[in-house]
Amino acid sequence: MALLSVAEALARVTKGLTPVDTEQVTLGEACGRVLAEDVVAGLTQPPFDASAMDGYAVRADDVVTVPATLRLIGEALAGSGFAGKLGQGEAVRIFTGAPVPAGADTIVIQENTEASAGVITVKEAGPGRHIRPRGQDFTQGEVLLCAGAKLRPRKLMLAAATNHAELPVRRKPKVAILATGDEVVPPGSELAEDQIVSSVPTGLAALVESQGGEPMILGIAKDTPESLITLARTGSAADILVTIGGASVGERDLVSAALRSEGMELDFWKIAMRPGKPLLYGRLGHQRVLGLPGNPVSALVCGLVFLVPMLHHLLGLQEDGRRHVEAVLSQDLDANGRREHYMRAISTWGSGGERLVAPLSSQDSSLVADFARADCLIVRPVYAPALSRGARVTIIPLDD
Amino acid sequence: MALLSVAEALARVTKGLTPVDTEQVTLGEACGRVLAEDVVAGLTQPPFDASAMDGYAVRADDVVTVPATLRLIGEALAGSGFAGKLGQGEAVRIFTGAPVPAGADTIVIQENTEASAGVITVKEAGPGRHIRPRGQDFTQGEVLLCAGAKLRPRKLMLAAATNHAELPVRRKPKVAILATGDEVVPPGSELAEDQIVSSVPTGLAALVESQGGEPMILGIAKDTPESLITLARTGSAADILVTIGGASVGERDLVSAALRSEGMELDFWKIAMRPGKPLLYGRLGHQRVLGLPGNPVSALVCGLVFLVPMLHHLLGLQEDGRRHVEAVLSQDLDANGRREHYMRAISTWGSGGERLVAPLSSQDSSLVADFARADCLIVRPVYAPALSRGARVTIIPLDD
Numbered sequence: 001m002a003l004l005s006v007a008e009a010l011a012r013v014t015k016g017l018t019p020v021d022t023e024q025v026t027l028g029e030a031c032g033r034v035l036a037e038d039v040v041a042g043l044t045q046p047p048f049d050a051s052a053m054d055g056y057a058v059r060a061d062d063v064v065t066v067p068a069t070l071r072l073i074g075e076a077l078a079g080s081g082f083a084g085k086l087g088q089g090e091a092v093r094i095f096t097g098a099p100v101p102a103g104a105d106t107i108v109i110q111e112n113t114e115a116s117a118g119v120i121t122v123k124e125a126g127p128g129r130h131i132r133p134r135g136q137d138f139t140q141g142e143v144l145l146c147a148g149a150k151l152r153p154r155k156l157m158l159a160a161a162t163n164h165a166e167l168p169v170r171r172k173p174k175v176a177i178l179a180t181g182d183e184v185v186p187p188g189s190e191l192a193e194d195q196i197v198s199s200v201p202t203g204l205a206a207l208v209e210s211q212g213g214e215p216m217i218l219g220i221a222k223d224t225p226e227s228l229i230t231l232a233r234t235g236s237a238a239d240i241l242v243t244i245g246g247a248s249v250g251e252r253d254l255v256s257a258a259l260r261s262e263g264m265e266l267d268f269w270k271i272a273m274r275p276g277k278p279l280l281y282g283r284l285g286h287q288r289v290l291g292l293p294g295n296p297v298s299a300l301v302c303g304l305v306f307l308v309p310m311l312h313h314l315l316g317l318q319e320d321g322r323r324h325v326e327a328v329l330s331q332d333l334d335a336n337g338r339r340e341h342y343m344r345a346i347s348t349w350g351s352g353g354e355r356l357v358a359p360l361s362s363q364d365s366s367l368v369a370d371f372a373r374a375d376c377l378i379v380r381p382v383y384a385p386a387l388s389r390g391a392r393v394t395i396i397p398l399d400d
Numbered sequence: 401m402a403l404l405s406v407a408e409a410l411a412r413v414t415k416g417l418t419p420v421d422t423e424q425v426t427l428g429e430a431c432g433r434v435l436a437e438d439v440v441a442g443l444t445q446p447p448f449d450a451s452a453m454d455g456y457a458v459r460a461d462d463v464v465t466v467p468a469t470l471r472l473i474g475e476a477l478a479g480s481g482f483a484g485k486l487g488q489g490e491a492v493r494i495f496t497g498a499p500v501p502a503g504a505d506t507i508v509i510q511e512n513t514e515a516s517a518g519v520i521t522v523k524e525a526g527p528g529r530h531i532r533p534r535g536q537d538f539t540q541g542e543v544l545l546c547a548g549a550k551l552r553p554r555k556l557m558l559a560a561a562t563n564h565a566e567l568p569v570r571r572k573p574k575v576a577i578l579a580t581g582d583e584v585v586p587p588g589s590e591l592a593e594d595q596i597v598s599s600v601p602t603g604l605a606a607l608v609e610s611q612g613g614e615p616m617i618l619g620i621a622k623d624t625p626e627s628l629i630t631l632a633r634t635g636s637a638a639d640i641l642v643t644i645g646g647a648s649v650g651e652r653d654l655v656s657a658a659l660r661s662e663g664m665e666l667d668f669w670k671i672a673m674r675p676g677k678p679l680l681y682g683r684l685g686h687q688r689v690l691g692l693p694g695n696p697v698s699a700l701v702c703g704l705v706f707l708v709p710m711l712h713h714l715l716g717l718q719e720d721g722r723r724h725v726e727a728v729l730s731q732d733l734d735a736n737g738r739r740e741h742y743m744r745a746i747s748t749w750g751s752g753g754e755r756l757v758a759p760l761s762s763q764d765s766s767l768v769a770d771f772a773r774a775d776c777l778i779v780r781p782v783y784a785p786a787l788s789r790g791a792r793v794t795i796i797p798l799d800d
Contacts, residue, residue: 027587028617031606043591045768052764079583079594097766138769145772152799153610157603157696158772165588183479187427188565191443194479203557206431210553217428296557326749349726351792354754364452366497368445369538372545372558392751399552 003272005382006305006340012267013281013290013306019316020239022168027160030151032212033169034315039145042163045137048099051076052130056091056113056120057104063125072118076101091120100131107131138162148318150212172214173314175307176235177201179220180228180246180255181294186220199368200244200292200299207303211311221246228258239314241287242307243280245294255291256280264289272382274339275365276302297365301342301377304396324379327355327395333387336380344374345395357395375399403672405782406705406740412667413681413690413706419716420639422568427560430551432612433569434715439545442563445537448499451476452530456513456520457492457504463525472518476501491520500531507531538562548718550612572614573714575707576635577601579620580628580646580655581694586620599768600644600692600699607703611711621646625658632659639714641687642707643680645694655691656680664689672782674739675765676702697765701742701777704796724779727755727795733787736780744774745795757795775799 004012022036051057057076062068070091076082078097086092086103094100094107107130114121138144144162145155151167159167177200184198185191198220205215218235221227223246235241246254260266264284269291271279275298280291290307292299308323327347343359350356359378360370376395387393404412422436451457457476462468470491476482478497486492486503494500494507507530514521538544544562545555551567559567577600584598585591598620605615618635621628623646635641646654656666664684669691671679675698680691690707692699708723727747743759750756759778760770776795787793 027602028605028615031609043597046766050766052766078596081594132764132766136764137767144769150799151606153603153606154700154772154774154798156606157599157700158768160587160599160602161597161696161768163587163589163591163597165586186565187560187563189563191563194481196478197443197561197563199557199561202427202560203553205428206551206553206556209431215428296561300554300557326751350754351726354750364532364536366446366450366452366532367537368558368561369544372554374554398554 017313036168060106174238176238225258327357330356335386336384341380343378417713436568460506574638576638628658727757730756735786736784741780743778
């Protein structure tokens with residue numbers, strides 16, 4: 001079977017994926033969730049022309065010539081405005097946020113005045129009127145947050161400020177994670193010789209959680225169709241079933257055969273990608289199935305490249321925080337071969353704010369500790385030429 | 401009272417803050433938590449010299465001259481090695497990850513061989529021995545993750561791979577959030593005239609949650625000492641009590657007076673900072689008290705500048721993901737005055753990977769919608785000179 005490009009594989013795994021159902025959550029539950037509908041302002045802010053300063057509300061015509069002496073006729077506070085109307089030669093004491101009294105069109109800053117019993121003297125009118133016009137921040141009915149936005153502190157504060165107590169968000173897409181292998185045991189086990197600790201489900205579950213999904217760790221299936229099918233069925237409620245290992249030819253194609261006997265339509269299984277060549281993708285009823293390699297580094301890189309975009313589609317996420325960014329090589333790089341290479345790399349910051357990047361000395365995909373030390377992946381296209389220090393490359397930041 | 405610099409204020413609010421207690425959590429609960437102790441590898445990986453390729457284990461001496469014909473004496477799989485010892489002129493079929501048999505010192509890649517009944521012919525020995533030495537990834541007892549690290553997918557995968565099922569993490573620091581104001585009502589209320597929707601607790605709670613703390617929203621106190629004290633006491637279990645509003649002179653110093661009557665030692669309350677001038681800091685028994693301005697933009701900026709570092713101290717966080725980064729101005733900037741200015745700004749990315757930044761046209765701190773649109777804050781030091789387009793500035797990215 002010919003190798004499939006990463007771009008084509010990505011198009012296939014995300015094709016037809018539509019956002020999951022909507023649920024209503026309180027503001028306190030909404031942090032990190034994805035908005036399912038536009039949010040419209042429930043009020044106008046400020047609700048009236050408001051003073052931007054502490055000082056005196058006056059008529060601009062009265063302070064064209066300074067010093068000007070004006071009669072003090074009242075007070076306007078943020079919570080209670082001045083009820084009357086300001087006439088020629090009059091001033092009203094006013095505080096930040098208070099409604100500008102009828103008849104006034106300018107605020108004179110407190111520092112530019114002198115007050116005595118019932119009278120103020122404006123020494124300097126100063127530039128600007130210091131009035132926040134009604135609706136300067138937002139107007140009732142205005143769309144303030146768009147469907148697909150990830151809800152973070154400031155957006156949530158804005159939703160609260162426009163008088164929303166609950167918001168419609170996408171439910172968390174469920175991702176069932178199924179490890180395989182007779183020799184694979186859960187972390188914390190007493191290890192017999194030849195046993196391998198299962199680490200990929202932990203990494204994938206954290207990735208799913210951090211991307212707004214809900215991981216379901218199904219456990220570790222034995223290398224039999226029965227064991228695989230039994231465990232896979234316990235995850236039938238999930239939107240995506242991820243399997244780990246048992247997918248390469250050397251592993252007798254176990255996962256693929258077992259899931260096909262359950263009705264899975266197999267799509268592809270060899271990607272022009274490094275690390276992570278053996279990859280399985282299919283559909284099992286309503287479920288998408290993604291079969292990842294057993295190697296931890298390969299599995300998590302495939303998770304970043306394929307599973308994260310699938311989750312973003314299910315969430316209807318419109319802004320995904322720049323997954324690919326430009327960086328500058330701080331060392332030379334060899335030409336690349338026929339597979340897109342996701343090189344583990346470490347970045348630093350140049351004095352001009354540019355991101356400098358260098359690959360780790362070993363790109364051996366068996367090095368889990370090295371992978372944890374990396375902070376980005378350099379994406380090397382198929383047959384990319386050798387590059388010199390200073391050249392630009394595309395990176396995927398990790399952990400940002 | 402003289403204005404206090406931001407740096408001095410930050411030093412005071414974080415002084416003496418030590419990490420909170422440790423709790424043991426499963427790997428599935430650990431995502432985003434902060435490690436309380438170093439994590440040491442529970443095993444050695446690979447546990448033996450292992451093949452890095454599918455092919456044949458041989459003696460290097462036997463393939464100095466090619467083609468070389470060798471006797472095939474057995475097989476080594478990832479799960480079960482070859483029990484015997486390889487002698488002169490012998491080869492063992494081997495798969496990636498399998499232990500290199502005794503006597504062998506080189507793996508010949510499958511593609512460079514031809515096999516027939518009981519015999520293989522090595523056509524090309526190729527460069528490299530394709531052996532992953534024992535412990536190449538990590539060695540039992542080696543410190544792999546350090547106390548203070550934030551646990552993210554790859555670090556958690558590594559912890560699992562070294563056979564840890566649970567990890568010691570800092571408990572989530574509790575932050576009690578107390579709004580104040582007779583005219584302030586919760587989001588979703590039927591609004592009477594002159595009433596203001598409370599939005600800061602929502603923004604701060606999300607900020608606390610996203611930084612690894614546990615928010616406790618206490619509610620909205622009336623402008624009386626009794627109401628303030630009653631509500632503040634319901635948050636006495638919190639590590640930090642944050643109050644909102646009621647702290648400036650114009651608001652009659654309500655919060656400060658009420659909490660001092662409860663035993664709070666007041667530290668400072670005026671900061672050379674824009675937005676966010678009126679700020680209160682004190683200690684109330686075991687609790688730190690941070691009094692933020694009532695203005696939403698000012699409150700959340702103060703939260704970013706003071707509360708987040710306080711949380712990081714309580715968490716013992718050692719890497720905080722670069723809070724301050726360099727960027728390049730894409731427009732001219734005026735000189736700054738006597739207060740450190742945190743300008744709401746929007747950044748874009750230059751073709752060399754540098755971050756270009758421009759402040760929003762209005763820096764009016766009453767504009768909550770504008771604040772939600774910004775993606776970073778430009779930090780302008782006290783009396784910073786005017787800058788031209790292309791100059792470097794320090795920014796605090798938001799939402800990254």
